[in-house]
Amino acid sequence: MAPGIDFLRNELGIDGRDLTLRWSGQISLTRRILAVNILALLLLAGGFFYLDSYRSRVVDNRVAQTAREARLIGEAIAAVDPAIRDPLVLRFARDTGSRIRLFDATGRTIVDSRALGLRNFVLMDPDKEDWDQTIARFLDAAIDVIVMAPRPPLYRERSGAQQWPDVAAVRGRSIVSTTVWRAPDRTPVLTAAAPLPIGGVVMTTVNARDITKTVRIERFRLSMVLLVVSIVSILLSLFLARTIVRPLRRLARAAVRVRLGRAREVVVPRLPSRRDELGMLARALSDMSLALRARIDATEAFAADVTHEMKNPLASLRSAVEGLSRVRDPALQAQLLEIVRDDVHRLDRLLSDISEASRLDAQLSRAKFEPVDIAAMIDGLVAQRDTRGVERGIRVVFDRNPDERTIILGEGARLERVFENLIDNALSFSPDTGLIAISVIAEHDELVIRVEDEGPGVPEEAREDVFKRFHSVRPDSETFGQHSGLGLAIARTIVDAHQGSIGVESREDRLCGARFVVRLPLAELPE
Incomplete structure (x- = not known):
């Protein structure tokens, strides 16, 4: 579970045990306010x-x-x-x-x-x-x-x-x-x-x-006092009911409209002039509805992108299959079968990445974060690539200070996927015999990881677009369809779930190439 979830459950009473009402839960808030004040009058x-x-x-x-x-x-x-x-x-x-x-x-x-x-x-x-x-x-x-x-x-x-x-x-x-x-x-x-x-x-x-x-x-005399106190008490009760119940009813109606599926049409009142708990609730509900609307828009856009991305290999696959029934030349048949195999592999890779991207938010919300040594993780990834051998003579160098604190709270497997995607991306754009430099350094309460290559770099106007789903700008030397365009989008989702950030920055040495920077909060040291 993400850090702070347990605290929020305890603070906000998400389980509902501290908010349970028995018989009074069946009575409207206005009547309860009046009942409490009338009870005080009865005592008088x-x-x-x-x-x-x-x-x-x-x-x-x-x-x-x-x-x-x-x-x-x-x-x-x-x-x-x-x-x-x-x-x-x-x-x-x-x-x-x-x-x-x-x-x-x-x-x-x-x-x-x-x-x-x-x-x-x-x-x-x-x-x-x-x-x-x-x-x-x-x-x-x-x-x-x-x-x-x-x-x-x-x-x-x-x-x-x-x-x-x-x-x-x-x-x-x-x-x-x-x-x-x-x-x-x-x-x-x-x-x-x-x-x-x-x-x-x-x-x-x-x-x-x-x-x-x-x-x-x-x-x-007592009756006069009781009469005046009753009038004041009833007016105060109605005032409280007006200032508490009416905003709650407005928020409830807006929430019902959101639940009924008209989220795009609903404007949840934010009550900016109120600085009390009702104002906090109104702004929280408004932000929640905006986040829900953004999630709905993202889901619709994701579905449209999935449809678009799958049409290309399916169209190619259909053309190849139809051609097989008409072509008698063995060489052309072999070529068409190779296209079918490539399209099937492309669809398989695309479906795997889509499945992971669609389940990622839900899985991360249930994940249990544990201490992870990022430096040791990256060191292991670099060592594995050196063992397998890096194509085209590209060198991968990892720079770290052994005495520096590099432990964060997170899920190791997901974070490993982030740095694998960054290294794969750097390998794709690096020239032959190029250098990929990875560094880890602690800055204040953050751990900063930089992955630099010597490729063409990322234009400043496209530095945010590269993290969008299915946005794929590949080098000319790479065969079409080898990547789904979801790697960096998945990386950003994982980093955001760890309360971190990922982006593209300019290189300080003014050399060509791209620099991807990941910032993650350091784990607190035990007292």
């Missing part, structure tokens, strides 16, 4: 439940206060002369805001602050209140249902002392009894009964509207 709405706890604590404190007041009132009434008892009851009723009643031992009412003319305990009729109070009562009931708060009994006047549970609870006992009731307008009513030291019971009744008013004011 939990403050309404805190208000219920606050109300319960206030009611408990008021119940305790009412019990103390009932006991103190009873003790004070028992300590004064009966002649001033009624004025004292009125004074206590005004100060505490409650209705005070005294019952004797038989349960008969002997004093009632209302009968004395003080009507400070009046229950509100909900049917006569404004609409805002109706909404407030509805919210009270809804929150009580949600938090499952205990529902106090409805307050109603009793005709006798024994019908009041607090009076019945304290009769004959030295305790104070309290009860929380519910008024028709859902405000709490507190009753408390305490025994009189002289016999009988004192009972106080108060409508604690201030508790409900305080809770409703706090709830209104």
Whole structure:
């Protein structure tokens, strides 16, 4: 595998394990953004439940206060002369805001602050209140249902002392009894009964509207805060959805059109103004679509070139075969058979090179790169040619520094094919008794390999064309059809897969001939 592939898989999560979504993967991104923000709002709405706890604590404190007041009132009434008892009851009723009643031992009412003319305990009729109070009562009931708060009994006047549970609870006992009731307008009513030291019971009744008013004011303030936060949160969610989801949808639509085979018509938006991850994604998809389009164009051009290159030997082969059926001269038949053999060999070589060129990208993408000593490889190639003998007296010289680092990461067999093609190309163009010089030198983080010959060289305007597929300019002395025109194209594909470069440069010595230069990244030294 090419260097960096494993890193990209880990960095980008190509295997998908770190991007797996379960149930949320079935929900659109817009709804997920809204859901996350609404969840935060629901947590804020939990403050309404805190208000219920606050109300319960206030009611408990008021119940305790009412019990103390009932006991103190009873003790004070028992300590004064009966002649001033009624004025004292009125004074206590005004100060505490409650209705005070005294019952004797038989349960008969002997004093009632209302009968004395003080009507400070009046229950509100909900049917006569404004609409805002109706909404407030509805919210009270809804929150009580949600938090499952205990529902106090409805307050109603009793005709006798024994019908009041607090009076019945304290009769004959030295305790104070309290009860929380519910008024028709859902405000709490507190009753408390305490025994009189002289016999009988004192009972106080108060409508604690201030508790409900305080809770409703706090709830209104919290509602306003929640409303403002909700509006801001929803607007932010829609903003995020607009800035994230809409570009993603555009990219998805463009990707679908590319998948449907209309890649030439699709312009994937690059979002140049965005410097975030979406901008990176858009530009990556755009580059990918352009690369795909270039690959499609290259494939079509390659197919057309293959067809064109195969037509020539096939036409020659067909002509020779047709001629064999008509020619009776043995010499001409032998000549035609030689043409058939040459064309078959040419087709075989052409098909082999085409097969290798078409599979090369896929094979290199799966290749496992290992340390390769380029100097040792070239030294071995030169030694093999010397052993076999080089035609036309051409000399192949390899120059290297034994102490120089020449190890790269790559696939040895493919790199060997690169330098074999370069040497073959140099041999083809070299004159008789010519010199082919090969050098290897490390420059910074690159290994530079130069292959020089003494042939006619490559014109500057054709230095890129020689690496195109089926581009074949051969020397006059070479028999037609010995090369497919794919050797240098295959070499460039292999070098590009190794993150290197190959090209033709001018010779520094100003001599005639071609110089092919290969640059490959050096392998990092182990620490």
